[in-house]
Amino acid sequence: MTQPAPTDLKVADTLDCSGLLCPLPVYKTALALGTLSPGDVLELICTDPGSLEDIPAMARQRGDTLVGLEDRKGTQIFWIEKGRST
């Protein structure tokens, strides 16, 4: 499951949730996105396979956009662009 991120992506902040089990990464991601401005991109690192379902669903639910996803041998990296209304 991979969705290449745009090559010109500018990351505003990185959140490392390695070792944390869902829903903890979801909770922390929502907090981190809350500190960003609309259009900013959050890079998120997770190791819980549940994140592959939870994080895209959370982004959809909040009105943010998942602009990239890489699943690298047990480590998932997400790039989420903060939406206008979140």
Add this chain to the structure above:
Amino acid sequence: MTTDLREATLGTNASLRRHDDVRELLPGVANPTPLVRLNHVPDRPLDLYLKLEWLNPFGSVKDRAAAYLLDGLRRRGRLDGRELVEASSGNTAIALAALANLEGTRLTVTIPDGVPEEKKVLLRMLGAEVWETPDDLCPVDHPKDGAIALARSLAASEGGTRYALANQYENPDNVRAHYETTGPEIWSQTEGRIRWFFAGFGTCGTLTGVGRYLKERDPAVRIVAIEPQPGHRLPGLKSFAEAKEPGILDRSVIDEVLRVDDEPAYAMTERLWSEESLMAGPSTGAIVHAALQVDIPAGDVVVGISPDSGRNYVSYFAERLGDRGLPQI
């Protein structure tokens, strides 16, 4: 770290109500919370008593569970070098935070949507870290239990070395607290004459523990559970149409489940304040409203739990009151 100066004091003397340690105020058969009869709200002769759990030292029925949960964790060595974490709509966390302070440990609480600001402030005053958690936190698998899921994930993360989960929803120590204290207190205070017991669905420690104790003493005692409607605003109560049933719930001790809407629960809470001068919280209103809907024979002794004080819900009451009680010019 606080200093312990107990050796310099007069010493505990329970008959003078002088105590060296606030934990000595925790309830039990020798120190029960009061039963108070309702003399104005019932519309017919009825021996309906409320057990005023808000007179516990940390303000609610959850003082009992918290003390037992903490004691169990300590005995099993789960507290060694760990902080506490728990999912709570406030009252369990408040008691846990207070007791944890005295143990020199710290509480992180995951608190669900709909908990009034008052409780969150009380928790922070007690030194707890408060993580407000939306009920629908888990976007994929989303029973209305985001706070519980978050507390579990905190306890499981970092190899389980940082946090010990009190786990009031699954921990039999919660039931034991009520089996060993609340149940025997009620039996003793009613001189064995209790016929009906009313309490709300929440963690179900009270219903299961008290229900089990009373049924063992007299199988004819009717145990009635009060359940709110989905989407309710009655903190501390749970609708199992939207939340998972706690593992400690034993339905075999429950004779009947009554569902209560928010409006009559809040209306009854107002009546408890204005007619009985009992400053109880909305879950007490729900329990009393439900009890008054049941056809209870005259002379039967009825006990309902009054889990906490209305002082925890002042902001809710202010919304409800609007400009009532203010001068109208």
